[in-house]
Amino acid sequence: MKYFxxxxxxxxxxxxxxxxxxxxxxxxxxxxxxxxxxVGDFGNAxxxxxxxxxxxQYYLQPQLIIGGTIGYQSWGTDADGFSFSNIPIMALLNYQxxxxxxxxxxxxxxxxxxFGATVKFFGExxxxxxxxxxxxxxxxxxxxxxxxxxxxxxxxxxxxFSDGSASYLGVNAGVMYNL
Numbered sequence: 001m002k003y004f005x006x007x008x009x010x011x012x013x014x015x016x017x018x019x020x021x022x023x024x025x026x027x028x029x030x031x032x033x034x035x036x037x038x039v040g041d042f043g044n045a046x047x048x049x050x051x052x053x054x055x056x057q058y059y060l061q062p063q064l065i066i067g068g069t070i071g072y073q074s075w076g077t078d079a080d081g082f083s084f085s086n087i088p089i090m091a092l093l094n095y096q097x098x099x100x101x102x103x104x105x106x107x108x109x110x111x112x113x114x115f116g117a118t119v120k121f122f123g124e125x126x127x128x129x130x131x132x133x134x135x136x137x138x139x140x141x142x143x144x145x146x147x148x149x150x151x152x153x154x155x156x157x158x159x160x161f162s163d164g165s166a167s168y169l170g171v172n173a174g175v176m177y178n179l
Contacts, residue, residue, distance in 0.1 A: 105140055
């Protein structure tokens with residue numbers, strides 16, 4: 001697993017440094033916050049949650065974007081002292097449609113999730129987390145506020161491939177800053 005992550009990081013760095021785009025700086029950073037709604041079997045165990053993500057994007061072409069995200073999501077349950085959390089570290093690929101004003105986009109994210117559960121019982125806290133493979137499919141809109149700043153909103157369907165596969169729908173909003 002360590003070798004796979006090292007190779008993935010190396011390929012990502014080489015891609016960012018070897019691909020160039022004409023015009024203004026093609027890099028962006030940003031963040032999102034949102035409501036995380038569990039679905040399926042995970043929806044039977046967890047309540048609606050909250051998430052926050054940091055985003056890095058690089059324009060390969062005017063409409064094709066690669067990058068990565070890192071975030072944190074948490075969900076409560078109906079059982080006292082029991083909760084779920086997730087730390088996704090994902091590579092992303094987005095496509096922005098060529099329009100004026102509101103810019104629709106679609107994309108996918110692929111990577112790893114540190115998915116876990118925490119139990120607080122008689123003053124003691126026990127937690128367990130596993131590194132699981134994940135896939136996210138998303139669609140959203142973006143609009144420029146000025147030359148450097150854009151706002152965005154999206155819906156993201158997240159699948160964590162664990163023993164008891166967990167899925168949730170994220171409804172997110174945030175900003176992106178052009179470096």
